[in-house]
Amino acid sequence: MRLVRVGEVPPEVLEFLAWTLSEDGVFALAEGEPLAVADFAYDVGRDQWNALLLLDALHTRLDEAGGKLLGIAGFDLFLPIMTHVYGAAETGGAAAILSTYRLRPEYTGGPPDADLFLSRCRKEALHELGHTLGLVHCRNSACVMSFSSAVEAGDLKRMSTAGARRRLGKGLA
């Protein structure tokens, strides 16, 4: 899997994900070249970026060798049917994207906490990667594939996708 910055993202976030995902059995390579954010994905009325359009744009960075591509964005994402999303992915497809925007504890008024922030990035990356492998949402709130509309609910997730993988007979790596 390749990690691609979408707009401005601190390089240490990509470096952390490349390192921690390998701990989870996912070989991840951080690409130096960011995806330039095109104005077309920005919605003026919502002051957010359309995740579907960004997934399309990520396809221009796929290579013939195949593999997955995870975009890392620092701005707020939305899907047309939702107020905001932490990420989006093509189920069983090649492209996924996550946003770090709402994952920082400061966003909900908490004190800065780099460990908590990076742990949320890791879970969100695994969640979106799981979708590209065909995994759907899991009803077990401790599963990394469970759906969470509030970031604190995501903190209850463990790193494991064992429950979802058992149901589908699929592996993450």
Ligand SMILES: [Zn+2]
């Ligand atoms: Zn999901």
